[in-house]
Amino acid sequence: MEEKIKARVMDSRKIKRAIQRMTTEIIERNRNLTNLVIIGIRTRGIYLGKRISKLIKELENTDIPVGVLDITLYRDDFSELEAQHMVKKTEIDFSVGKKDVLLIDDVLFTGRTIRAAMDSLIDLGRPNSIQLLVLIDRGHRELPIRADYVGKVLPTSKREIVHVQFKEIDKSDEVLITEPAEIK
Amino acid sequence: MPFNHKHLLGTQFLSPSDITTVLDTAESMLEISTREVKKVPALRGKTIINLFFEPSTRTRSSFEMAAKRLSADIINFSKETSSTVKKESLKDTVLNLEAMNTDALIIRHSSSGALHFISTFCKSHIINAGDGAHEHPTQALLDAFTIRQEKKSIEGLRILIVGDILHSRVARSNIFLLKKLGAEVTLAGPPPLVPEEFKKFGVDIDFNLDRAIKGADVVMMLRIQLERQQKNFFPSIREYRNLYSLTTKRFRLAKKNAIIMHPGPINRGVEISADLADSAKSLILKQVENGIAVRMAVLYLLLGGKEREITD
Numbered sequence: 001m002e003e004k005i006k007a008r009v010m011d012s013r014k015i016k017r018a019i020q021r022m023t024t025e026i027i028e029r030n031r032n033l034t035n036l037v038i039i040g041i042r043t044r045g046i047y048l049g050k051r052i053s054k055l056i057k058e059l060e061n062t063d064i065p066v067g068v069l070d071i072t073l074y075r076d077d078f079s080e081l082e083a084q085h086m087v088k089k090t091e092i093d094f095s096v097g098k099k100d101v102l103l104i105d106d107v108l109f110t111g112r113t114i115r116a117a118m119d120s121l122i123d124l125g126r127p128n129s130i131q132l133l134v135l136i137d138r139g140h141r142e143l144p145i146r147a148d149y150v151g152k153v154l155p156t157s158k159r160e161i162v163h164v165q166f167k168e169i170d171k172s173d174e175v176l177i178t179e180p181a182e183i184k
Numbered sequence: 185m186p187f188n189h190k191h192l193l194g195t196q197f198l199s200p201s202d203i204t205t206v207l208d209t210a211e212s213m214l215e216i217s218t219r220e221v222k223k224v225p226a227l228r229g230k231t232i233i234n235l236f237f238e239p240s241t242r243t244r245s246s247f248e249m250a251a252k253r254l255s256a257d258i259i260n261f262s263k264e265t266s267s268t269v270k271k272e273s274l275k276d277t278v279l280n281l282e283a284m285n286t287d288a289l290i291i292r293h294s295s296s297g298a299l300h301f302i303s304t305f306c307k308s309h310i311i312n313a314g315d316g317a318h319e320h321p322t323q324a325l326l327d328a329f330t331i332r333q334e335k336k337s338i339e340g341l342r343i344l345i346v347g348d349i350l351h352s353r354v355a356r357s358n359i360f361l362l363k364k365l366g367a368e369v370t371l372a373g374p375p376p377l378v379p380e381e382f383k384k385f386g387v388d389i390d391f392n393l394d395r396a397i398k399g400a401d402v403v404m405m406l407r408i409q410l411e412r413q414q415k416n417f418f419p420s421i422r423e424y425r426n427l428y429s430l431t432t433k434r435f436r437l438a439k440k441n442a443i444i445m446h447p448g449p450i451n452r453g454v455e456i457s458a459d460l461a462d463s464a465k466s467l468i469l470k471q472v473e474n475g476i477a478v479r480m481a482v483l484y485l486l487l488g489g490k491e492r493e494i495t496d
Contacts, residue, residue, distance in 0.1 A: 070212065073224035073254070074483075086205075087212040087484065123221040 002181035003161065009154060012173035015135070019048070022133060023055045023102035025149050031102060035128065037099045038066045041117055042088055043080035044106035045069075048135060048168040052104070067092030069103075074116035090120070097125035106164035108134040136175060138162050187485040191303050191310040194319035195361040204362060206338050207329050209481035210474070212295075216253055217476055225404045227256035230287040230351040230487050234260045235278070236313065242448055242472055243313050243322070247415050250479035256287075256487070288487055291315075309486045317351050322449050324357035326478040328365065330471050331402055334443055338465065339366035344396055344438075346428060347406030347455055350417070352375045354447045355406060359385050373406075373428055378419040391426050400438040403444045405430050405455045420452060430456045436463070443467055 010018070015016050016162070030036050033056065053064040068091040074176060098109030103117055118130060135151035140158055156177065163176045187205050189197070198206075216224055233252050236244050251258040261281070263269070268277060272322050278289065288309040291299055296316030302417045303310045314320040331338055343362055349371050359382070369387040371431050380388055391397035397403060408424065418424050429451065430444065444456070444466040452458045461468060 073216075073226040087209050087481075089212045090215055119225070123223070124219060 002177040004181050005176055005178050006160065008174055009177060010152060010175035012167075015088045015173045015175070018135065019051055019055065022149040022151060023052050025061065026052070026102065026131075026133070027056065027060055029131075029148075033060055033062045033064070034098070035098075035100050036064050036102060037096060038064055038096060038102045038104060038178075039092065039096070039117075039121065040066060041103065041105040041113065042068060043169070044164050044166055045104045047168045048106060049102075049104040050168075052102075052133070060136075064102075065083045065094050067094065067096075069117055069120060070115060071116040071120055074120045076112060076116065077184050092124065095125055096121060096127045098128050099125075101127040101130045102133055103130055104133045106131075106135050107149075107162050108145075108147050109135045109140055111141045113141035114145050115143055125158070135164055136162055189486065192321055192482055192486060193299050193303060193312050193314075195227075195321045195324050195357045196319065198321075198361070198364070200302070200364045203325070203328065203364060206325055206478065206481050206485060208327050209333060209485060210325075210477040213253075213477040213480040214474070215378055217473075218481070222253055223255055224253065226257045226484055227251070227254040227487055230256040231285065232256050232258045232288045232290060232483070232487075233281055233286050234258060234313075235281065235289050236261065237274075237291075238314065239312070240292060242475065243292065243320075244476040247311075247322075247455045247479050247483075250476050250483055253476070254483055263340055268356065271424065274298065274302070275305065278306060282306060282308055288483070311482065311486065314461060316353065317356070318353050319357045319360075320353040320447075321357050321361075322359045322475070322482060323354050325482070326407065326471055326475045327354075327358055327404065327447070328361055329474050329478050330445065331443075333470075333474070334363050334467065335401060338362065339344070341367045341401040342370070342399055342439075343402040344370050344372060344400040345366045345404045345406065346372045346393060346396075346405065347429065348377045348409050348417075349373055349382065349406070350379055351409045352406050358404065359387055363387070370396050370400075371415065372451055374418045375414070381396065394434060394437060397434060397437045400442055402443055402445060403430060403435065403438055404447075406447070407448075407449060407456055408451055423431045424455060430460060432457065432460055435460060445471060448472070 036051040038053055040046035049066045053066050056062055056064050070088040070090045071154045072085045129150040133149040134147045137147055137150045137153045138156045161178045165174050167173050187202055234244055286308045286461055290311045290313050292313040293315050296318035297314045299310055299312045312319055312321055322353050343356050359369055363386050369386055371382060371389050372393045426436050430453050450456055450461055
């Protein structure tokens with residue numbers, strides 16, 4: 001499907017500042033940082049999680065482990081999906097039981113991914129608490145879910161698509177809004 | 185790559201990319217069996233029937249566990265306790281079970297091609313758990329998965345399959361699959377059990393095990409199927425053991441880091457010596473463990489997601 005770029009809403013400087021601000025908020029709110037663990041939702045939640053973990057290490061000299069969560073097997077829209085989703089690995093080599101889990105994703109939209117991620121986490125153990133961090137909150141929630149830390153609130157129409165790109169896997173750090181091109 | 189099949193009837197119908205999709209998916213499934221809660225909701229609400237017209241320990245319980253770990257509901261059917269003893273035909277049995285709104289049938293049958301026949305009238309997904317001397321695709325997939333785990337890649341490996349090739353569905357499924365992934369396959373065993381026609385599948389045949397085993401990366405032993413052996417294919421078990429049993433001495437002729445595989449059940453002291461079967465070189469129990477992840481992958485790929493445009 002062809003997509004037309006409508007706007008570049010964040011560049012690498014803006015992304016960096018948002019991450020710095022959110023990291024400070026995390027440190028402020030979690031007095032016992034040693035009990036914090038980060039779980040990044042595949043794919044871009046992982047890179048966001050790693051950057052935050054690195055920043056906490058720089059600021060507070062505390063190591064925060066980062067795990068990777070694949071939510072494919074917990075999706076609630078199996079029967080509606082057109083294409084099959086490849087199941088990828090969940091890689092969490094520490095226990096989440098009794099931990100304060102910081103769940104991280106790039107974009108918060110309907111909330112269904114987060115619902116699936118929470119179900120999955122609770123099957124892995126009983127966390128002390130779960131907090132949610134997203135770089136972009138684009139609205140249109142279908143479930144009663146909200147984020148504790150938000151990089152940027154971005155009002156969008158449902159038709160639009162928000163792309164978060166990280167230089168670890170994409171060309172550069174940026175956030176784009178695109179729209180499917182008109183079918184002629 | 186999407187997996188566009190309605191049924192899994194045999195490895196001969198899979199493309200190399202289909203095989204890689206199954207193995208990669210199984211890689212992700214492996215971790216689920218190590219969790220405290222060994223269950224994910226992916227196939228919640230799906231009904232699967234294990235339909236076994238032949239005995240089985242590993243395959244049936246492995247499929248059952250795989251289905252349960254994906255939250256599907258599974259029912260076990262065995263020939264002895266069913267209306268098959270009242271002479272109900274295969275077709276009627278399947279149609280009646282399917283009338284209970286099943287999503288998939290996992291079937292083992294003693295006739296080669298029985299599964300193909302069932303797939304012509306059945307609306308559910310059909311998974312072959314062994315049909316006569318034809319195919320046993322999930323066994324070959326889990327063998328490939330285990331080899332890949334140990335050797336990283338299958339391409340270019342020298343794989344030796346030893347024993348009763350004639351009656352073995354495991355051998356056929358493995359030959360199709362391993363050739364597709366670029367392995368060099370050699371078959372060894374007594375001439376009446378290793379038919380020349382297999383050469384058309386692109387494999388080498390050597391009736392002398394001591395010669396064939398030289399330089400092998402993987403030695404796959406097959407069970408001597410006494411129940412299928414009405415004719416005398418070899419003079420005696422003792423002779424078979426002398427010529428074709430995998431002993432420590434013989435195994436030294438293979439590559440230094442070679443591995444031993446066996447689909448089970450093993451006849452200890454016949455096709456493989458007991459000490460070798462229990463040694464670190466033997467991956468027999470690893471195969472069983474991996475079997476669950478591979479079958480979870482197969483069930484997920486066939487049953488997960490919307491009814492798709494199916495090409496086969």
